[in-house]
Each structure stands twice: as structure tokens, then as C-alpha cells.
Amino acid sequence: MAAESIKIEPLEQFDLHRVLGGLGVNFTQANLVMVIGAMLVMALLFYGARPRAVVPGRLQAAAELAHDFIYRMAIDQIGPEGKRFFPFLFTLFFFVLMGNLLGLIPFVFTYTSHIAVTAALAIMVIVLVTVVALMEHGLNFFTYFFPAGAPVWLAPLIVPIEIISYLSRPVSLSIRLFANMVAGHVMFAVFATFIVMLGSIGVIGMLGAAGPLAINVVLMGFELLVAALQAYVFAILTCIYLHDAVHLH
């Protein structure tokens, strides 16, 4: 009887709702999760760094690991100049990671599943990269769009292609993260609806519902991997773009 009334609405979970009365600035549940995520990272660092033990405890070890991981990435990918960008990269990585991971907790909104959020991050990255490149190299930066050694008569073809390629970076950066998050959560919602649908048609249905339930359990493990991996990819691509900006080729 209930089976007809249950609809698969996998996109409903991405709707925004005001929380705390909007706080006068249209404060939504996405913003709330962002604040929580930022608080969690700061709490990890604050309480992790407080003991200042020579032999770190668990929390301190986690905080040191987080620091060293990004620090390593910055140095490895950008070079010694990467130290300057460490605070930015650290913030970026953990903001994205928190969005992805907190979103896997049931009923918690995934703010990285909105292209507005990922595009804002990607635009921030590309503006930073361009500003850094201009500061480092001045107008020499524009030689980036014409590789040395290419025949000059190809310039009308190569320069627009290189410019499009450069401008497509923020687009691909934001779409990759947003699409991965949306795809994962849509799959969760679809299989979860299958569980409810099957469960509502009696005992046989309940046995059958074990199938989608098992799939969702496996999917959760996979999504944990995707959550960490996409945050890593976002940070490492930012590093690679910064490397290009600092070294120009």
C-alpha cells in the first residue's frame, strides 16, 4: 500500500533550508556545517598542539600528521617556495575534507555537493595562482600562453587554445569535486529508497532489502575513499597550478 507513495527523490537532499532563523543573512544548513567543519579543524589543531609533548599523544599525533602531510605536499609539488602557500593549502584541504567527510554522516548536509561552493573555492585558487604568477614574473607571465619554440605562425591557434585551457582549470576543478559528491550521495539516496520500497512489501521484500542495504554499506566505504581522495586531488591540483605559477612551465 505504501509502495506507491514512496518516490525516489535523490536530489531532495541537496535542498537548502534556513536554520537558526537564517540569522538575518539567509544562514542555511550548509553554512552551519561549514562552521562546524571549520570548528572541528581548529579544535583538532588547538587541542592537538596544546600538550606540546615530545612523544605525542593520539590527538597531537593526528594534528602533527595533518600538518606534515600538507607541508610535505607543498614542498614536494611546488618546491621550497611552497612554504609560503602552506596556510592556504592547509585551509583549503581541510575545508574540502571536512565537507566531504561530515556529509557522509546521515542527516548532515554535504556543502561540497553544491557547485556554488566548489566554484567559489576554485575561483579563489585560480585568482591566487594568476596573482602569484603576475607578481613573480610580471608581464613575462603571458609567455605562458605561447610555448617557447613553437612556430610563430601558429600563434593565432595556440594562444586561444592555451587561454581556454588555462581558464578551464577552475571549471574542471570545481566540477570534479561537485560531481563526485553529488554522484555518491545520489547513489546513497537511490539505494536507500530501494530498501524502504522493498521493506514495505512484506517479509520477502524485507529479505530482498538486504541487497541494497549491503550495497549501501559497501558504498559508504567507497565514499570514504572518494571523500579523502577528492580533497587530496583538489589540494594537489592547486599545488600543481601554484608550481606552474612560480616556475612558469
Add this chain to the structure above:
Amino acid sequence: MSEERDAPRPGAKDPSFEDRLRAARVRQGLEAKPAAQANGDASALGIGVRVGVELFSALAVAVAIGWGLDRWLHTMPLFLIIFVLLGGAAGVANLWRMVAPKGPTTAK
């Protein structure tokens, strides 16, 4: 004389030595890891998604530029057509940059 030169000297052009040296340097953090590792998602699905995203985003940017130029200059399909072609080329250029073989130090 030349036979002596061709004799295997340690460290000259011995490929296995070069490989082991590079691996050791990467292990010690003296060199950036090869780009395939650095790009993270090396799984087939990851590469597939990346290929799609790169092609699509280059085309999307190109279409936006072409459409904008046409709107501005009132030359409706002219720049759109040109930039769709350029966008496709830029997408392939992105892909080439993604899969092109690189030296161990140029993680691009």
C-alpha cells in the same frame, strides 16, 4: 679503447641503476614523485572521470567565450563556431598534458 668505454661502468648509462637511484631519491623526498602518482586518482574510473571533466570543462569555457563574443559583437554564430573548435582542441591539449610522459622532476 672503445671496448673499454663500452664496458659497464657503475652509474654511467645503466638503466637499472638510474631507476634505483630515482626510486631512492623519491623515497628520501629529494625529488617530486612521478606525475601519475601525484595526480592521485590513478584508478581506471578516476582517469575516466578526469578525461570527461577535462574535455567538458574546456569546451564549456570555449562555448562561453564564443557566445559572449558573439553577443557583444553581434556576429551570432561566427565566434561560437570558432571557439567550439578551439575548445575541443584545448580539451585534447589538457588531456595530453594529463597523460604525457614526464620526467620525475616536472610534476605538471
